[in-house]
Amino acid sequence: MPNKTGNAVTDAVRQFNKHVLNPAMLRLAGRKHWYAAAIQHTGRVSSRKRVTPVVADRVTDGFIVPLPYGTEVDWLRNAIAENHATITAGGSSFDVTNPRIIGAEEAAQQLSSRHSRAFKRFGITDYAKFDVRTDTETGTRPDDREEHHGR
Numbered sequence: 001m002p003n004k005t006g007n008a009v010t011d012a013v014r015q016f017n018k019h020v021l022n023p024a025m026l027r028l029a030g031r032k033h034w035y036a037a038a039i040q041h042t043g044r045v046s047s048r049k050r051v052t053p054v055v056a057d058r059v060t061d062g063f064i065v066p067l068p069y070g071t072e073v074d075w076l077r078n079a080i081a082e083n084h085a086t087i088t089a090g091g092s093s094f095d096v097t098n099p100r101i102i103g104a105e106e107a108a109q110q111l112s113s114r115h116s117r118a119f120k121r122f123g124i125t126d127y128a129k130f131d132v133r134t135d136t137e138t139g140t141r142p143d144d145r146e147e148h149h150g151r
Contacts, residue, residue, distance in 0.1 A: 014069050025053035030088030037089035039065070041078040050078065056087050059110040063087050063096060066119045067126040071101050076128050087130065096130035103127070 029038040029051075037056035042049060052075040056063045067073065079085040079099040087094050107127040108116040119127075 010069070022053055026051060029053040030091070030093075032091035034090075037063075037065075037087055039075055039079070040086040040088070041075050042082050043074075044078050044081045050075065054087075056089050057111055057115055058089065062129060062131040063089070063094070064102070064107050064111060065128040065130070066107075066122075066124045067101075067128060068122060068124050071126050076101075079128070079130075084133075085130065095133040097133045098129075098131040100129050101126055102129045 025036055026038060028034045029036040035055065036053045038051050039054050039056065040049060040051045054065050054075070056065045067076065075085075076099065079096075083097055083099070085096050085099065087096050104120065104125050104127070107119070107129075111119070
């Protein structure tokens with residue numbers, strides 16, 4: 001059965017990414033000179049720390065994350081429930097807060113035109129926006145991550 005935002009093909013890709021690609025991506029996500037970031041979030045039900053690879057673009061007042069699988073992904077639902085997450089990008093970790101869903105028009109005003117065009121080409125219409133609480137290094141390296149879950 002397809003999810004709210006896609007079809008059977010999208011769901012198959014999402015499941016492949018969750019179980020095959022994401023574990024491989026986590027080896028590099030968040031490191032310096034790598035495009036993918038990692039978002040650490042706490043499970044709503046399990047209270048377990050989870051880490052998911054994402055594309056997170058640093059903008060003036062925070063981060064914008066494209067949502068190719070829609071707004072009901074577990075990591076976003078977890079971050080919204082906690083009102084907190086940690087994004088590791090470019091070798092630095094940032095405490096982020098106030099996660100919210102924004103549309104493509106609002107995101108495009110803050111993203112580089114190159115990224116905005118690329119995300120539009122992929123048909124991405126929803127984005128998550130996070131405010132940076134502090135710009136402090138946490139000392140966590142991407143390979144120290146406990147567990148991953150992407151959806």
